[in-house]
Amino acid sequence: MKLLTAILLIVLSCGIPGVVRAQQPPPQQQDEFVPIDQLPPQDQLPAAPLLVAAYSFVVLALFAYVVSVARRLTNVQRELERLEGDVKRGGSA
Amino acid sequence: MPNWFTPLAGICALMFAATPVLIANAPYESTMGLVQKIFYVHLPSAWMFLGGAIVCGIASVRFLFRGDPRQDRLAWAAAELVVLFGVITLVTGPLWARKAWGVWWQWDVRLTSSLMGWMVAVAYMLLRKYGGPGSDKLAAGLALFGMANVPFVYISVNYWRTIHPTTNVVPTLPTSFGLPLWFSAVTFLLLFILLLRMRVRLEEQRARIDTLYLSMDA
Numbered sequence: 001m002k003l004l005t006a007i008l009l010i011v012l013s014c015g016i017p018g019v020v021r022a023q024q025p026p027p028q029q030q031d032e033f034v035p036i037d038q039l040p041p042q043d044q045l046p047a048a049p050l051l052v053a054a055y056s057f058v059v060l061a062l063f064a065y066v067v068s069v070a071r072r073l074t075n076v077q078r079e080l081e082r083l084e085g086d087v088k089r090g091g092s093a
Numbered sequence: 094m095p096n097w098f099t100p101l102a103g104i105c106a107l108m109f110a111a112t113p114v115l116i117a118n119a120p121y122e123s124t125m126g127l128v129q130k131i132f133y134v135h136l137p138s139a140w141m142f143l144g145g146a147i148v149c150g151i152a153s154v155r156f157l158f159r160g161d162p163r164q165d166r167l168a169w170a171a172a173e174l175v176v177l178f179g180v181i182t183l184v185t186g187p188l189w190a191r192k193a194w195g196v197w198w199q200w201d202v203r204l205t206s207s208l209m210g211w212m213v214a215v216a217y218m219l220l221r222k223y224g225g226p227g228s229d230k231l232a233a234g235l236a237l238f239g240m241a242n243v244p245f246v247y248i249s250v251n252y253w254r255t256i257h258p259t260t261n262v263v264p265t266l267p268t269s270f271g272l273p274l275w276f277s278a279v280t281f282l283l284l285f286i287l288l289l290r291m292r293v294r295l296e297e298q299r300a301r302i303d304t305l306y307l308s309m310d311a
Contacts, residue, residue: 027194029250031261033129033270035120047127047192054131054188055113058138058181062284065177069291076298083305090309 098290105283112280115273122270128192131185133273136263137281138181139207143243144285145175146210149217150240153233162300165229168236170292172217174285175239179211194256202249203257210246213239 112133122129152168155161186204187197198204213235220232250259266274 027256029256029259030124031259032265033262033267034123035267035269036123037120050128050188050192051130054134054185057184057188058134061177061181061184065288069288069295073291073295073298076295076302080298080302080305083302083309087305087309 094290094294098287101283102287105280105287108276108280108283112273112277115276119273120269125189125193128189131189133277134281135182135185135189136274137278138178138185140278141281141285142175142178142182142207142211143246145171145178146214146236146239146243148289149175149214149236150243153236153240157230157233165233166293166296166300167289168233169221169296170289172214172221172232172236172239173292174288175214176211176218177288178281178285179207179214183208183211199256201255201257202253203246203255206242206246206249210239210242213242 116130116133119130119133121127149168149171152164152171156164156168186207190199191197217232217235217239220228220235224231247260249255250257263271263274
């Protein structure tokens with residue numbers, strides 16, 4: 001009986017945080033931005049790595065894509081010139 | 094490349110250099126603070142992502158009905174940009190959400206439909222690369238689904254229960270927030286046009302190579 005009570009207590013205590021979480025209202029949907037002059041101090045550090053990560057990713061992704069397209073264009077241009085040369089030589093022979 | 098390409102590339106480079114200055118000087122938002130500044134690259138990239146899906150869809154419709162290979166090349170180029178700007182949107186969004194919502198991801202309508210739109214573009218690319226003969230028309234059909242998804246993504250935040258900011262945010266922005274946003278949006282638009290032209294040029298050159306190989310075989 002004691003064991004059963006203990007198991008029941010453990011199961012109930014595990015369920016409580018879930019019930020509490022379920023009762024919390026969801027965050028409000030935002031439909032306007034309100035400017036402020038100073039950033040709250042507690043907000044400065046945690047957000048900075050996320051901001052740096054976001055901007056770094058954007059710059060790297062765009063740079064990698066531009067390099068990729070430029071490289072593919074150069075290769076295709078080279079192949080085109082080679083083929084055009086082959087066609088000219090074939091035509092003159 | 095056309096005559097306008099180099100001057101436009103110069104303007105775009107200058108604007109890309111100026112955008113971080115404008116963003117750094119923009120005020121902090123009252124509830125989100127520093128992390129709200131991700132918005133200035135997240136939103137323009139999302140617009141290019143959705144715009145690219147529309148360009149890809151319209152070019153695919155024209156290719157399907159007229160059989161014009163130029164439209165097919167445009168659709169392929171746009172699909173690649175949908176993948177690129179989609180990745181940027183889907184990475185910067187969760188980086189903002191981690192701070193603003195406390196979670197990286199929510200399976201709500203806006204995020205899920207955006208992910209679906211991106212996956213359609215990836216499927217388009219895979220089909221074009223590995224689909225073999227006839228894949229151009231199959232991929233064009235797929236692009237229509239990608240385009241049909243765009244209005245759904247846009248209106249989703251207004252019609253369904255979601256914690257993503259609504260479409261009312263942009264029209265109600267004060268000038269201090271609006272100026273860096275629109276400057277960044279124009280910069281992304283110029284970049285989109287330049288990249289699209291480069292990518293179409295690549296397909297044009299590939300088509301010329303195919304023609305040359307066929308003429309050599311004949």
